[in-house]
Amino acid sequence: xxxxxxxxxxxxLLVEDNPGDVRxxxxxxxxxxxxNNLNVAGDGVEAMEYLRREGxxxxxxxxxxxxxxxxxxxxxxxxxLSDLQTSDEFKRIPVVVLTTSSAEQDIFRAxxxxxxxxxxxxxxLDQFLTVxxxxxxxxxTVVKLPSE
Amino acid sequence: MKENWNKNSKKDxxxxxxxxxxxxxxxxxxxxxxxxxxxIRNRIATIFLTIPDEKMYNEVLKIILEILESxxxxxxxxxxxxxxxxPTMTRHIWEKCKVAEKKIVFPRETWxxxxxxxxxxxxxxxxxxxxxxxxPEGHVPIERHLSQPIVLKNEVVGILQVANKKSDYDDxxxxxxxxxxxxxxxxxxxxxxxxxxxxxxxxxxxxxxxTIAELTESNRELEQFAYVASHDLQEPLRMVAxxxxxxxxxxxxxxxxDADDFIAxxxxxxxxxxxxxxDLLAYxxxxxxxxxxxxxxxxxxxxxxxxxxxxxxxxxxxxIICEPVPxxxxxxxxxxxxxxxxxxxxxxxxxxxxxxxxxNSECGNGEVIFSVKDNGIGMSPDYFDRIxxxxxxxxxxxxxxxxxxxxAISKKIVERHSGRIWVESEPGRGSVFFFTIPERRQE
Numbered sequence: 193x194x195x196x197x198x199x200x201x202x203x204x205l206l207v208e209d210n211p212g213d214v215r216x217x218x219x220x221x222x223x224x225x226x227x228n229n230l231n232v233a234g235d236g237v238e239a240m241e242y243l244r245r246e247g248x249x250x251x252x253x254x255x256x257x258x259x260x261x262x263x264x265x266x267x268x269x270x271x272x273l274s275d276l277q278t279s280d281e282f283k284r285i286p287v288v289v290l291t292t293s294s295a296e297q298d299i300f301r302a303x304x305x306x307x308x309x310x311x312x313x314x315x316x317l318d319q320f321l322t323v324x325x326x327x328x329x330x331x332x333t334v335v336k337l338p339s340e
Numbered sequence: 341m342k343e344n345w346n347k348n349s350k351k352d353x354x355x356x357x358x359x360x361x362x363x364x365x366x367x368x369x370x371x372x373x374x375x376x377x378x379x380i381r382n383r384i385a386t387i388f389l390t391i392p393d394e395k396m397y398n399e400v401l402k403i404i405l406e407i408l409e410s411x412x413x414x415x416x417x418x419x420x421x422x423x424x425x426x427p428t429m430t431r432h433i434w435e436k437c438k439v440a441e442k443k444i445v446f447p448r449e450t451w452x453x454x455x456x457x458x459x460x461x462x463x464x465x466x467x468x469x470x471x472x473x474x475x476p477e478g479h480v481p482i483e484r485h486l487s488q489p490i491v492l493k494n495e496v497v498g499i500l501q502v503a504n505k506k507s508d509y510d511d512x513x514x515x516x517x518x519x520x521x522x523x524x525x526x527x528x529x530x531x532x533x534x535x536x537x538x539x540x541x542x543x544x545x546x547x548x549x550x551t552i553a554e555l556t557e558s559n560r561e562l563e564q565f566a567y568v569a570s571h572d573l574q575e576p577l578r579m580v581a582x583x584x585x586x587x588x589x590x591x592x593x594x595x596x597x598d599a600d601d602f603i604a605x606x607x608x609x610x611x612x613x614x615x616x617x618x619d620l621l622a623y624x625x626x627x628x629x630x631x632x633x634x635x636x637x638x639x640x641x642x643x644x645x646x647x648x649x650x651x652x653x654x655x656x657x658x659x660i661i662c663e664p665v666p667x668x669x670x671x672x673x674x675x676x677x678x679x680x681x682x683x684x685x686x687x688x689x690x691x692x693x694x695x696x697x698x699x700n701s702e703c704g705n706g707e708v709i710f711s712v713k714d715n716g717i718g719m720s721p722d723y724f725d726r727i728x729x730x731x732x733x734x735x736x737x738x739x740x741x742x743x744x745x746x747x748a749i750s751k752k753i754v755e756r757h758s759g760r761i762w763v764e765s766e767p768g769r770g771s772v773f774f775f776t777i778p779e780r781r782q783e
Binding site: 210213216219292307313315316317318321 | 574576577578579581582583585586614
């Protein structure tokens, strides 16, 4: 049930290694009408630690939505997808793949691993901001999230 | 080179133990001899003409042994390095021969003083009716032998040797062997010449194949490089472009005028770099991602290309006419790109006059020549080659948009289809771009 009472932000986990892209995404999300919290993990290993609330992430909120880049160091996004899909605990969380890769096999594989959707990061700033805003709009105002 | 044997002009000295008989030829026996001479010449010539390659030497040797009534024989030739090559000795000797190192190529330095060596060096026949003392250990015993050089225009081309006739070799034998050598000389020379040319030709062919393979690989590497470079440049470029744009957005008017200018230049630079990289990627895709060839309806393709340009077409009020065009085999996506580029250029580089674009084709010589004609600004012949190079432009950045990759891509597409592309143009009158696509038979 989507219990976002007044004051409770939508928790988003952004898994992205490029700090430039992180910042851009943050800037775009700042302008969102919906109260949200953008949490960041810099690679696949960190992402899983965050989800499992291990180490420094002991108090991390459970994400309502995951934005996942595919090309990550240590453990790449494809592996993270696979881990999420096989885990009863996390498979329910919607995953938006947001990546520079437009390779067909990446697209197929992502959907095979039950990503909710696949988005190509636009090269142009305006387009990038538009895309992030669309994600924002769609997943946070149109869609019902399986939040707990 | 006929010698008169009465003159004893080609005989070796007494030290070799030669017994020479006198020539008692009568008129009758001479004409019989001429007939025989003719017959010998014919037999030998026939062999050369009808029997291929190495077998030829053996067949000729057989005839020689027959005519000279000899048991063993050698027929060899000199190669380009002056070494003696012996493709044939009578078979059964070759097998019987127990010489430690049986060779068939004798480099000049190793010749020594054997009869055949001296015969070649001194360019004269050597006759010995005494058992040979020079044969190596294990060699078949030689009772008597003749060595006759094969000479053409004073150049030794080969050697003939016969041995172990039942009786001594006489003038007549010398004479016969001489005729034979005489007959063989020009033909052998021609054969060897032909063999040399054949070898050269094969070498050149191999070299060509190698070069083609190298170029193909080099091409592939370049395409790969273009792809990797432009692909990897995208990400940092995105950072520069995005953040400078963000700066512009957020701080325009809030810093001083200089800052605004600086930012504007940076943004412009980033945008242009973006376009260049995209174009390089597109260029690298032509070979890399080219599709298999299929039969394409060019009329439909041109229609699609024009449709893709519909905004520009409307803006320019261009009148585009397409004559009937044939179907050709190729990559339909690339053909669309090609026509779109050429028609797009016609629209871009239009003049004051109402734009007319005419697309036509002509079939002939196993190829189809397409043409895209416009009445735009045209260009000087000085630039006919340059425009097809990557990023070459004839105008300043502000005058006409584009990075100058369109025609380079078009050229690559045409060449991928084994065609040619070129332009005819006159400044102020317009241009015609031609390109050919080979006709391929449908299977």
